[in-house]
Structures are given as C-alpha cells and as structure tokens.
Amino acid sequence: MSKNPVAVITGATSGLGQLAAATLAERGFRLVLTARSMERAEAAALKIRQQAPGAPIHFYYGDLSVMKDVRRVGQEILSAHPAIDVLLNNAGIHAFEPRVTSEGYAEMIAVNYLAPWLLTQILQPSLLKAGQARVVNVASEASRNHGTLKLPEDLSDTSPFTARGSSALYGKTKLLNIMFTAELARRWSGSGITVNALNPGFNVTGLGRELKFAGLIERLLKGLHIGDPRRGTDIITRLILEPEYGKVTGGYFNVGTGRPIEPVFPGNDPVQQKKLWEATEDLLGKRD
Numbered sequence: 001m002s003k004n005p006v007a008v009i010t011g012a013t014s015g016l017g018q019l020a021a022a023t024l025a026e027r028g029f030r031l032v033l034t035a036r037s038m039e040r041a042e043a044a045a046l047k048i049r050q051q052a053p054g055a056p057i058h059f060y061y062g063d064l065s066v067m068k069d070v071r072r073v074g075q076e077i078l079s080a081h082p083a084i085d086v087l088l089n090n091a092g093i094h095a096f097e098p099r100v101t102s103e104g105y106a107e108m109i110a111v112n113y114l115a116p117w118l119l120t121q122i123l124q125p126s127l128l129k130a131g132q133a134r135v136v137n138v139a140s141e142a143s144r145n146h147g148t149l150k151l152p153e154d155l156s157d158t159s160p161f162t163a164r165g166s167s168a169l170y171g172k173t174k175l176l177n178i179m180f181t182a183e184l185a186r187r188w189s190g191s192g193i194t195v196n197a198l199n200p201g202f203n204v205t206g207l208g209r210e211l212k213f214a215g216l217i218e219r220l221l222k223g224l225h226i227g228d229p230r231r232g233t234d235i236i237t238r239l240i241l242e243p244e245y246g247k248v249t250g251g252y253f254n255v256g257t258g259r260p261i262e263p264v265f266p267g268n269d270p271v272q273q274k275k276l277w278e279a280t281e282d283l284l285g286k287r288d
Contacts, residue, residue, distance in 0.1 A: 001085045001086075001130070001132065003028075004028060004029075004030055005028070005029050005030070005085035005086065005130075006029065006030045006032060006081050006083065006084050006085050006086070006130075007021070007024050007029045007030070007031055007032065007084075007085065007086040007087075007088065007240070008032040008033075008034075008077060008081075008084055008086065008087045008088065008123065009021050009024075009031065009032070009033050009034070009086075009088040009090060010033075010034045010064060010088070010089055010090050010091035010115070010116070010119070011034070011064075011090040011091030011092060012031070012033040012034070012035075012044060012090065013033070013035050013036075013040040013041060013043070013044040014040075014044070016090060016138070016200055016232045016233050016236060017033075017088070017090040017091065018044055018047060018048065019230065019233040020088060020090065020233050020236045020237055020240075021033060021044075021048050021057075022047070022048045022051040022052055022055075023051075023233060023237050024086070024237065024240065024241075025048055025049075025051070025052035025055035025057070026051060026052045026055075027241065029085075029086070030056045030057075030058075031048070031055060031056065031057045031058065032058050032060070032077055032080075032081060032084070033057060033058070033059050033060070034059070034060050034061075034062060034064065034073060034091070035059050035060075035061055036061065036062070036063055036064075037061070038059075038061070041059040041061070045057050045059075058080070060073045060076050060077055061073070064091050064110075064111050064115040065101045065105075065107050065110045065111045065115070066101060066102060066103060066110070067103055067105075067110070067114060067115070067118060067284065068103070070114075070115050070118050070119055070122075071118065071122065073119075074118070074119050074122030074123060075122065077122075077123065077126075078122060078123055078125065078126055081126055082126055082129055083126055083129040083130040083131075084123055084126040084127050084129075084130055084133060085130045085132075085133050085134070086133065086134050086135075086136070086240050087119070087120060087123055087127060087133070087134075087135045087136070088136045088138075088236065088240065089115075089116035089119065089120065089135070089136070089137045089138065089177075090138045090236070091111060091112075091115065091116075092111060092112045092138060092173075093107065093108060093111050093112065094108070094166065094167075094170045095107050095108050095166060095170075096163040096166050097163065097166070098158070098159075098160045098161050100158045104156070104158070105156070105158070106157060106158050106169070108166075108169055108170060108173050109154075109155060109157075109169075109173060109176075112170070112173035112174065112176075112177065113155075113173045113176040113177060113180070113280075114155075114280070114283075114284065116137060116177070116180070117180055117280055117284075118284060120135060120184065124188075124193075127193050128191060128192070128193065131192055132192050132193075132194075132246060133192065133193045133194075134193070134194050134195075134196070134239070134240055134245070134246065135184070135193060135194070135195040135196075136196055136197075136198065136236060136239045136240055137177050137178075137180070137181050137195070137196070137197040137198070138177070138197070138198060138200060138236065139174045139175075139177040139178045139181070139197040139198060139199060139252060140171070140174040140177075140199055140200065141199045141201075141261070142167070142170055142171040142174050143171050143172075143174040143175035143177075143178055143263065143264060143267060144171065144264045145167055145168060145171040146168060146171040146172040146174075146175040146264070147168040147169075147171070147172060149172065149175065149266055149272070151272070151275050151276055151279050152275075152279030152282065152283065154172060155279055155280060155283050156283060175263070175264070175266075175267050176276060177197055178197050178252050178263045178267045179263075179266070179267050179272065179273045179276050180273075180276065180277070180280075181195050181196065181197040181250065181251075181252065182250045182252075182267075182268075182270070182273050183270075183273040183274060183276065183277045184277075185249040185250030186250065186270075186273075187277075188249075189249070193249075194245070194246060194247075194248065194249040195249050195250060196239050196245060196248065196249065196250070196251045196252070196253060197251070197252045197253070198235050198236060198239055198252070198253045198254070198255070199235075199252070199253070199254050199255055199261060200231075200232030200233075200235060200236065200255050201231055201232055201235075201254075201255035201256065231255055231256060232255055234255070235253060235254070235255045235256070235258060238258055239253060252267075
C-alpha cells in the first residue's frame with residue numbers, strides 16, 4: 001500500500017465500521033466515509049479522532065438504499081480520490097418489517113447487496129491505480145439461513161414478511177455478498193485487486209436497532225461480555241492489513257480464527273455466482 005493509503009468505508013458512523021475506521025486511522029490511513037447526515041458524520045468523526053487525533057476524514061453524503069445516491073456518491077469519491085487502497089463494504093441493515101425503496105427494491109436487498117455491488121464497480125478505476133488494493137465485504141454466517149435462492153427473481157422481490165421471516169431475507173443478502181465476492185475475484189483476477197468476504201460473528205451493534213428493547217438488550221449483553229464488536233472489527237482489519245490476506249482473493253474468512261469458511265450452497269457454486277452477477281448487471285442497467 002502507499003505511504004498514506006486511502007480507505008473507503010461504508011457504514012462507518014456506528015458499529016463495526018466506526019471501530020474499523022478508527023483502527024485504520026491509527027495506522028495512517030486517510031478515511032473516506034459515507035454517511036446519511038452531517039449530524040451522524042460529525043458524531044462519528046469525534047469518536048474516531050478520540051482514538052486517532054488529527055485523522056484526515058472526508059465524508060460523502062447519501063442514502064445507500066437508493067442506487068441513484070450510490071452512483072452519485074461513488075462518482076464523487078472517484079473524482080476526488082484517484083487511488084483507493086481499501087474499499088470496505090460494511091454498511092448493512094436487518095429490517096424487521098418490509099420496506100420498499102423509491103426505486104422499487106426491497107430495502108435490505110438494496111442496502112446489503114445492490115449498493116456494495118454498484119459502489120465497487122464505480123470505484124474500480126481508483127482501486128486499480130492503487131496497485132495492490134483490497135476490497136473487503138462484510139458477509140455473515142446468517143447466510144446459512146437464506147431460505148431458497150431464486151435468480152433473478154429474488155433481486156426484485158418485494159414480498160411482505162414478518163419480523164420472524166426477516167431473518168431469511170437478511171441471510172439471503174449475506175449469501176449474495178459471499179457469491180458476489182467470489183465472482184468479482186474471478187473477474188478481477190490478475191488486476192492486483194484482492195476481494196475477500198468475512199463473517200464478523202455476533203456483535204452488539206446498531207444492526208438490531210429496530211427491535212423493541214434493543215437498548216436494554218445491548219446493555220445486558222455488554223454486561224455479560226457477549227457480542228463484543230471488537231472481535232468483528234479484528235477480522236475486518238486483519239483482512240485489510242495483514243500480508244497473508246493480500247495474497248488470496250475470493251475467500252470467505254471467519255471471526256476469531258481468521259480461517260477460511262466453506263459457504264453454504266449455492267454460495268460456493270461458480271455457475272450460480274455467475275448467474276447472480278449477470279442478473280445484477282441486468283437489473284441495475286435496466287432500472288437504475
């Protein structure tokens with residue numbers, strides 16, 4: 001990586017993304033972060049600079065559930081940063097009730113899968129210019145609870161679901177992240193860019209903020225030392241910083257051990273990975 005490397009991070013105003021941003025800032029990275037509002041951005045910058053005083057932080061504002069915003073933010077980042085060393089696709093939501101975006105996508109599909117897919121494509125020129133860039137996608141072992149994958153139908157499915165049924169859709173979005181990672185690694189093979197995914201484990205972060213009593217549950221779990229988000233942050237930063245992960249691409253790695261995980265089927269199927277890529281390309285090309 002360059003002397004003052006640039007890291008682009010989505011979902012860095014809270015949770016794992018914010019902790020990862022602070023760790024990278026301590027290591028000399030210039031931070032390029034996305035945020036939905038200036039208020040959230042300023043609060044995040046304050047926390048990051050408590051750990052890394054003087055850290056250079058640049059925010060770009062947009063709603064990652066809206067592909068029009070993703071395109072705009074991506075182009076703004078691309079124009080301002082000709083070389084990007086790290087792209088951490090971390091932003092994610094677990095919605096416990098169905099919501100459809102203004103563009104007609106299921107919100108979880110849009111934020112958790114379509115946004116990172118699109119942003120990564122847009123930033124490719126700057127990733128290439130960095131020489132040895134790394135793309136890191138936050139997936140999850142929740143992918144094992146994905147129901148039945150149907151392509152291309154699932155990408156545009158806006159069927160209602162219950163709070164209990166939300167877990168299968170969330171898991172499906174994380175399965176798509178794993179499949180996208182493997183296919184992108186193949187397509188960018190030989191480019192100097194590595195692409196890997198990770199399972200951050202169970203973390204007490206804002207992901208479940210829509211649950212009733214979420215704050216109480218969070219305080220209880222923290223008191224019991226369960227779900228420490230620093231464990232999830234550790235595997236993220238290892239994939240970004242450690243030399244051994246710069247030599248592999250298309251992998252899916254576990255929290256704690258840092259070892260490879262075999263994805264649940266069809267996450268490990270090259271035919272389905274290619275089908276997903278082509279369906280996504282077709283969908284975003286037609287509707288975005």
